[in-house]
Amino acid sequence: MRQIVAEPIADHVPPKDSTRRVALIGGTTTFEDCMVALRRLLYPRQLIQGPDIAEYECAFARLIGARYAYSFCHGRVGLYGLLRGLGIGPGDEVLLQVPTHIVVSNAIRFTGARPVYVDCRLDTYNMDLEQARQRTTPRTKALLLQHTFGLPADIDLALDLTRRNGLDLIEDCVHALGATYDGRPVGSFGRAAFFSTEETKTISTTMGGIVTTDDPALATRLQEFQRTCPPPPILQTASYLLKLMLYHGMTEPHAYRFCRPIYEFFGKHNPLPRPTTPEEVLGKRPAVYEQRLSNGQAALGLRQLRRLEANVAHRRSVATAYHKRLSEMGFRVPRCPAKADPAFVRYPVWVENPASTERAAIRFATLGMWFSSVLEEAHSPDCGAYEMGACPRAEEAVRHLVNLPTNPRVTAQDVEAIVSALVRAQAMDGGRRTLL
Numbered sequence: 138m139r140q141i142v143a144e145p146i147a148d149h150v151p152p153k154d155s156t157r158r159v160a161l162i163g164g165t166t167t168f169e170d171c172m173v174a175l176r177r178l179l180y181p182r183q184l185i186q187g188p189d190i191a192e193y194e195c196a197f198a199r200l201i202g203a204r205y206a207y208s209f210c211h212g213r214v215g216l217y218g219l220l221r222g223l224g225i226g227p228g229d230e231v232l233l234q235v236p237t238h239i240v241v242s243n244a245i246r247f248t249g250a251r252p253v254y255v256d257c258r259l260d261t262y263n264m265d266l267e268q269a270r271q272r273t274t275p276r277t278k279a280l281l282l283q284h285t286f287g288l289p290a291d292i293d294l295a296l297d298l299t300r301r302n303g304l305d306l307i308e309d310c311v312h313a314l315g316a317t318y319d320g321r322p323v324g325s326f327g328r329a330a331f332f333s334t335e336e337t338k339t340i341s342t343t344m345g346g347i348v349t350t351d352d353p354a355l356a357t358r359l360q361e362f363q364r365t366c367p368p369p370p371i372l373q374t375a376s377y378l379l380k381l382m383l384y385h386g387m388t389e390p391h392a393y394r395f396c397r398p399i400y401e402f403f404g405k406h407n408p409l410p411r412p413t414t415p416e417e418v419l420g421k422r423p424a425v426y427e428q429r430l431s432n433g434q435a436a437l438g439l440r441q442l443r444r445l446e447a448n449v450a451h452r453r454s455v456a457t458a459y460h461k462r463l464s465e466m467g468f469r470v471p472r473c474p475a476k477a478d479p480a481f482v483r484y485p486v487w488v489e490n491p492a493s494t495e496r497a498a499i500r501f502a503t504l505g506m507w508f509s510s511v512l513e514e515a516h517s518p519d520c521g522a523y524e525m526g527a528c529p530r531a532e533e534a535v536r537h538l539v540n541l542p543t544n545p546r547v548t549a550q551d552v553e554a555i556v557s558a559l560v561r562a563q564a565m566d567g568g569r570r571t572l573l
């Protein structure tokens with residue numbers, strides 16, 4: 138293990154600007170992106186279908202260093218198409234880690250295959266690959282390797298395990314767009330990988346996912362699957378672009394102070410589109426599941442891909458600042474595996490009490506709660522056929538994790554304010570801090 142290495146965001150930290158409050162998400166779009174979205178809405182001829190989709194897919198494949206990329210309405214749908222393209226179905230088993238999101242488990246179960254849960258490590262929150270080896274059976278067909286929070290997993294070990302057992306390695310790069318391992322982008326190591334551009338991820342098209350592979354036969358099957366997916370409805374696409382514009386404005390730190398209470402007031406009744414349906418949280422297949430990405434969203438994804446390097450460099454430097462300050466204060470912070478350059482979509486910290494930590498930080502920032510369940514957002518873990526007790530480290534982690542914002546709007550002053558809030562909360566919660 139080695140420490141995270143990146144330039145600090147600032148040597149000198151000026152006093153905190155009390156008129157700011159940092160959102161967990163946002164800052165990956167620009168005003169010009171919003172103008173592009175607005176033009177697409179006003180002249181909707183190429184809102185759903187058009188040349189931006191192919192251009193976006195080519196740019197994505199180039200960035201990952203893969204030969205093929207196919208876009209979908211969500212990362213989970215890309216994963217579902219990928220599993221089917223690999224011939225995975227009833228009677229097969231797929232290894233995946235917890236914590237993860239219920240929709241990952243759903244994609245496996247919707248093919249008829251059985252998800253086999255593997256515990257996480259507590260230093261990286263990635264899969265315990267030794268336990269994955271022990272849980273491999275003759276029915277195991279694939280290993281889903283999640284790069285949690287954008288911290289690359291131990292890919293060498295995963296490749297060794299999958300080669301020895303004749304399994305397909307699929308990389309879950311949903312948190313890790315822009316991360317590298319051994320100098321190569323994550324997503325370029327396995328048989329295939331999938332990514333998400335949902336609004337909480339490294340770049341945002343409000344919703345969206347993409348699958349990459351080098352395998353021509355698999356690519357043909359993915360292309361066929363994409364062809365069978367209907368294009369998204371015009372009103373849904375319009376609501377995604379409107380949400381992107383709205384979030385761009387609302388998450389600006391001076392505006393966010395006022396917008397967040399309004400958003401909280403509406404709670405679940407707000408009319409904005411949500412990423413996970415009521416059926417999905419119950420582990421059930423929604424009536425509308427498979428769809429393509431719209432041309433309008435692809436145009437916005439393409440623009441953000443061009444700025445990805447600066448976006449990820451910023452996230453790394455914010456993570457470096459958190460790492461330095463929090464480890465000085467004795468918090469349990471993640472460690473960066475050898476050969477890895479993380480993307481840090483969020484920065485995870487282990488605290489005594491996530492709820493009181495969130496309250497202590499609220500004046501300065503909204504903290505994330507990934508993961509608050511072994512299967513995030515699930516109504517209960519058994520909706521994803523998870524048996525309590527199967528992965529005790531993950532079950533403990535979800536009682537202690539909070540995530541700090543790393544998005545392009547986070548400044549050095551924000552980092553200081555957030556760290557001091559964490560220190561205050563921890564002192565109130567008994568002051569027991571653990572350094573790994």
Ligand SMILES: Cc1ncc(COP(=O)(O)O)c(C=O)c1O
Pocket residue numbers: 211212213214237238240241283309311312332333334335345346412
């Ligand atoms: C680790 C992980 N994988 C996959 C997904 C699904 O991505 P999408 O929402 O694009 O389907 C999520 C959702 O947040 C996730 O956290």
